[in-house]
Amino acid sequence: MYWNAVPEMIAALIILVLLLNSRDVHAMPSMRDRMFRFTLYYSLFSFLLNILSIETVHFHQVVPRWAIIASNAAYFAFYPLITPVFIFYILLYAFERAPEEHRVRLRTTGTIILGSAALYLVIVLLNFSYGWLFSLDETNEYVRGPLNRLSLLLAMVHIVIGVLTVLRERSYLDKFFFKVLLWFPMLSLAIVIIQALYLEVVLTGSALVIAILSVYLNFQTKKISIDTLTEFPNRETFVSNLETIVRHKRKVTVVVASLDNFKSVNDTFGQKRGDLFLKEVANTLQQLCPKGQPYRYGGDELAIITDSTDRGQLVETIAERFEREWTVDGITTRLSTSLALLELPFRADPSTDPITLIDHALRTAKNRGPGQMVRCDTMVLHTIRRKNQLSERLLRAIPEESLSLYYQPIFSIDTGTMMMAEALLRMETKELGPITPSEFIPLAEELGIIGELGRWVLEQVCILLSDFRSRGKEMPIISINFSSQQFSNPKVVKDILETIERYRIPPGKIILELTESTFIGSSFQDALEVMHQLLGHGIHFNLDDFGSGYSNLSYVVNLPFRCIKLDKSLLWDVEEKNRMHHLIESIIKVVRQIDYQVIVEGVENASQVSFLRSIECDMIQGYYLCPPLPRDEFTRRHEAKLFSPLAKLVGNPEEPLD
Ligand code: C2E
Ligand code: CA
Ligand code: CA
Numbered sequence: 001m002y003w004n005a006v007p008e009m010i011a012a013l014i015i016l017v018l019l020l021n022s023r024d025v026h027a028m029p030s031m032r033d034r035m036f037r038f039t040l041y042y043s044l045f046s047f048l049l050n051i052l053s054i055e056t057v058h059f060h061q062v063v064p065r066w067a068i069i070a071s072n073a074a075y076f077a078f079y080p081l082i083t084p085v086f087i088f089y090i091l092l093y094a095f096e097r098a099p100e101e102h103r104v105r106l107r108t109t110g111t112i113i114l115g116s117a118a119l120y121l122v123i124v125l126l127n128f129s130y131g132w133l134f135s136l137d138e139t140n141e142y143v144r145g146p147l148n149r150l151s152l153l154l155a156m157v158h159i160v161i162g163v164l165t166v167l168r169e170r171s172y173l174d175k176f177f178f179k180v181l182l183w184f185p186m187l188s189l190a191i192v193i194i195q196a197l198y199l200e201v202v203l204t205g206s207a208l209v210i211a212i213l214s215v216y217l218n219f220q221t222k223k224i225s226i227d228t229l230t231e232f233p234n235r236e237t238f239v240s241n242l243e244t245i246v247r248h249k250r251k252v253t254v255v256v257a258s259l260d261n262f263k264s265v266n267d268t269f270g271q272k273r274g275d276l277f278l279k280e281v282a283n284t285l286q287q288l289c290p291k292g293q294p295y296r297y298g299g300d301e302l303a304i305i306t307d308s309t310d311r312g313q314l315v316e317t318i319a320e321r322f323e324r325e326w327t328v329d330g331i332t333t334r335l336s337t338s339l340a341l342l343e344l345p346f347r348a349d350p351s352t353d354p355i356t357l358i359d360h361a362l363r364t365a366k367n368r369g370p371g372q373m374v375r376c377d378t379m380v381l382h383t384i385r386r387k388n389q390l391s392e393r394l395l396r397a398i399p400e401e402s403l404s405l406y407y408q409p410i411f412s413i414d415t416g417t418m419m420m421a422e423a424l425l426r427m428e429t430k431e432l433g434p435i436t437p438s439e440f441i442p443l444a445e446e447l448g449i450i451g452e453l454g455r456w457v458l459e460q461v462c463i464l465l466s467d468f469r470s471r472g473k474e475m476p477i478i479s480i481n482f483s484s485q486q487f488s489n490p491k492v493v494k495d496i497l498e499t500i501e502r503y504r505i506p507p508g509k510i511i512l513e514l515t516e517s518t519f520i521g522s523s524f525q526d527a528l529e530v531m532h533q534l535l536g537h538g539i540h541f542n543l544d545d546f547g548s549g550y551s552n553l554s555y556v557v558n559l560p561f562r563c564i565k566l567d568k569s570l571l572w573d574v575e576e577k578n579r580m581h582h583l584i585e586s587i588i589k590v591v592r593q594i595d596y597q598v599i600v601e602g603v604e605n606a607s608q609v610s611f612l613r614s615i616e617c618d619m620i621q622g623y624y625l626c627p628p629l630p631r632d633e634f635t636r637r638h639e640a641k642l643f644s645p646l647a648k649l650v651g652n653p654e655e656p657l658d
Helices: 006-021 031-058 065-097 100-130 150-168 175-197 204-220 235-247 262-269 271-288 311-321 354-368 378-395 437-447 450-470 492-502 523-536 553-557 568-576 578-593 606-614 631-639
Strands: 134-136 142-144 252-259 293-298 301-306 325-328 331-334 337-344 373-375 403-412 418-429 433-435 478-481 510-514 540-546 563-566 597-600
Touching (some): 006 204, 031 204, 100 150, 150 175, 235 293, 235 301, 235 337, 252 271, 252 293, 252 354, 262 271, 262 331, 271 301, 271 325, 311 337, 337 354, 354 378, 378 418, 403 631, 450 478, 450 492, 450 631, 568 597
Parallel strands (some): 478 510, 540 563
Antiparallel strands (some): 252 337, 325 331, 403 418, 418 433
16 A cells, blocks of 8 residues: 655645744633644644554554554544544634524534544544454555545534534624635535545645635634734734623733823823833733733723733732833833723623723723723713713704703993803703703713704804894893814804804804813914904804913913903812912903903802902802803893893892893
8 A cells, every 4th residue: 555645744844834833922812722723733743643654554564563553543543533623613713703592502513523523433442353444464564444434424524514504603703704614615625536536645634734724824813913013912902802701701800001191201202212111011011910911902002901810909010010110212201091990701780891891991090180090890880871871862962852051141240230141051851850061061072963062052042142132122142152172163164154144143242162172282273263264253252261270371362362261160269278369360460451351250159259349350150140041031031131230249139220
């Protein structure tokens, strides 16, 4: 008997190359990665065994009889099992994606394959007594037994089961995977034909190697996308690995570190060094948790997933590291980071998307200030749920009529007359009750619908004003809050002018309230341009919330505002810290010198009024004078001249003066 084992040797070489190249990129290889490597090792072992058995048969005159029998028996025992091993790898791929209800039948398929393989092994054992598969004659010459081709048949059966399973599970497998797998029957057919033409050449190894190679090229390499800077897997891989972890209910800890104010590191040291710092942080994460897998989660965000048991400890270790300095390229700096900690499975509600939880926790941490850590817990879950409910309502707020506008008068501190009124949005739904604008306005910005809400507000204001006109009453001036996002819409000028023209409102009756955020960074020139265009049409501007957070007087000086509104927090601080007294006084002095008028909001008591009067503030707004009023009440009081001048400001608390 002579077989040509050269193709088998080449097959073994290819497997060796694959093994060398598929080293784990992952510190936490998945079950499927492990299975793939096992398939490679197993195939290599089987191919070598096949070559050995072929050679013993070839040199049967010199090789001892027991060695020929042993190597061929081993060949029959191990080689045919490559197919089931390979099919198990494929089944695992399906299993990872399978919905719960499909898993049972995948398990059944696995059991059938294992059962048939076990049965076959019994026949291999019995071959020692009966020679069903092969035997040796007196001269040690190899003789085929009646069931010699059984292994081939078994492989065929396994392939058919594999293909049928993939066909049956196609609904949730990705199309690409499906296509690649369907080549296999055709591939087997081609190999069978070639084998029939060249009987003495052993081609089984080549067939398998082609199958393994195509899987390797298509799935094993495609799976991980590496971030080029940190050389760790990127966000995409992070997300897909988390999905698998959640599906398998694996117990892991995820820590995401988002560097605070990393932009300033880039600005100060240059982008290149910024990159080096990021890389350094990523490598440090790996050192702090050698068993974990780091990822580049975002531009300045790094994540680590670990299944180590010291759950909470890790985040503390990371936080402690950020208390110390970082050095790269001879430059030392401190980096602050916000941390999110997620422990999976997420007990409060395992069905919650882990990315939503992480992003939410990170945002909460950032809002609390630099260097904060937030653990994903029931609190985070509640806020996410509330946000989801609110988003749903907010998206339908206009058609469902859950919005209304309130109006809060702003008075001259000298004469007590209402100079203007601020339009303030209100939202109320049956399910959620009243919701404050501080909650829903930022959400509307996030959802990208603030422009729509803003148009609605402007229209309502125009309707109110044209109502006054139609009844022959004097129109008050109404100030409308405009968020920076609304103002950056290129159509904003056209939208505003169109609306007020449609209702024939004199532009001087509308004032827009902007905050400093509208003028941050690159948007400065654009915002200024929009302001000038609207000013050209007679619409004026107030600067809102001055003195809250950062305030940059040099900006303000150069912008064409009519009034500056001091933030209520400044006024409220006066009573606590006496020096605030001087600060407000000087701000008012400076602002008045550059011809702006000053409005102070949040006036809640009489002593604040007298304080503000003493420092020559121009206008005041606050609950003490009048809370925001629903439209009808505002109309009624305005028409009844209850606001002008306000009794509280001019002395007679009982009767308003006319
Ligand atoms: P803001 O522009 O600073 O509005 C003033 C806020 O102070 C209003 O809260 C008002 O009700 C409240 N306020 C007035 N006087 C007093 C007082 O004496 N004491 C206290 N404690 N509060 C007083 P509101 O109505 O809850 O609005 C919150 C924020 O929501 C507003 O802050 C504004 O930034 C935003 N907002 C409201 N309506 C709109 C709108 O139509 N469009 C946009 N873009 N934002 C709006
Ligand atoms: Ca305002
Ligand atoms: Ca304000």
